[in-house]
Amino acid sequence: MKLDPSVYVLIDPDQTFGHEPVALARAAAQSGATLIQLRDKRGAIRPAIELARAMTAALAPLGVPLLVNDRVDVAMAAGADGVHLGQDDMDPATARRLLGPRAIIGQTVKTAAHVAALPPGAVDYAAVGGVFATLSKNNPEPPLGLAGLALRIAALKARKAGLPVVAIAGIDAGNAGDVIRAGADGVAVISAVAKAADPAAAVAAIRQAVDKAVEEARGAR
């Protein structure tokens, strides 16, 4: 499936705040999410495969790809559309070899060395974390903030022109436009959707904020 990382919704089965994970994925995809990630940190592979299969089945008719966090084996077993890899997961070149040319592969990049190490053609997008303070993850470093994010993205794009960059951590409808204006091609969100009483409305609001910032950026060019 084609990659559009503009509104990227991560779903963690341990952090759905009462929402059923597959229903959450479906609601997000129907409300403007362009990419869904299953971020399953429970550790057991059989339930992870089962959930990834159910999400893939729910999302395929909607044309929204499902990526699996960390685990290439779970993605392959479930027939998901790709993976998102951290720096400690399988290296992207090996993952590309196993998943094939049509899979979507993203990687978290934290340092200039990570950017330099991105293997040509293996990665379809890069993710920059720690933008704002977040409840979903323990980040030891202070948040980048918007100026820090802008510099990080500019440095990344200077090295890898054309590589889409998504930003993550503490993003919601209120700051998503700022993140796009800082140079991100997409916003990745977890709590802003999962914690919402109406996740579909939360995704729609983020979608609207992103679209508005993208249009402004087009108008300014």
Add this chain to the structure above:
Amino acid sequence: MKLDPSVYVLIDPDQTFGHEPVALARAAAQSGATLIQLRDKRGAIRPAIELARAMTAALAPLGVPLLVNDRVDVAMAAGADGVHLGQDDMDPATARRLLGPRAIIGQTVKTAAHVAALPPGAVDYAAVGGVFATLSKNNPEPPLGLAGLALRIAALKARKAGLPVVAIAGIDAGNAGDVIRAGADGVAVISAVAKAADPAAAVAAIRQAVDKAVEEARGAR
């Protein structure tokens, strides 16, 4: 590669007692081991892939297959010959689909329900654990003993005729013959090799004990 599970040596990088794991695998294969398993419980995938790659490269020229414990992704990334799966790992039918018809896939079976659930054609051998007391694993249940093992194997073969069965836990050169006489097609060993000052000699002694028991069994028929 062809499966011969008669002398099956498991190598755990955390339990090599000072031996270098790749050298240990090579010495075992050169001294009569017919199958090697990398049992890497360290948890990090990159070092696991690296070690599995090094072992595969060392063993391929010797014609001895390398199986990876638990992780189908590590086996695929390293180009290993197959996997050994526990009951909580990826289900064998899915692993077979991902690894292809030529891969060797083994599974640990503990109960009659596990045996009944073995998917046709997916598994090349079954492993029965808990034979004797072992230092390599915390087994909550009391050891099967030789009589218990014989009954377990007979029950397994009654349901799945022709499926090779290997036994594991506390096996060494001193009791390997008894294990074969109890009906096992092979003995799986960890400490008996890794803890030996001369692992090659330990494997050769196990090989000899297994061969002797197999010959006796042939003579008795």
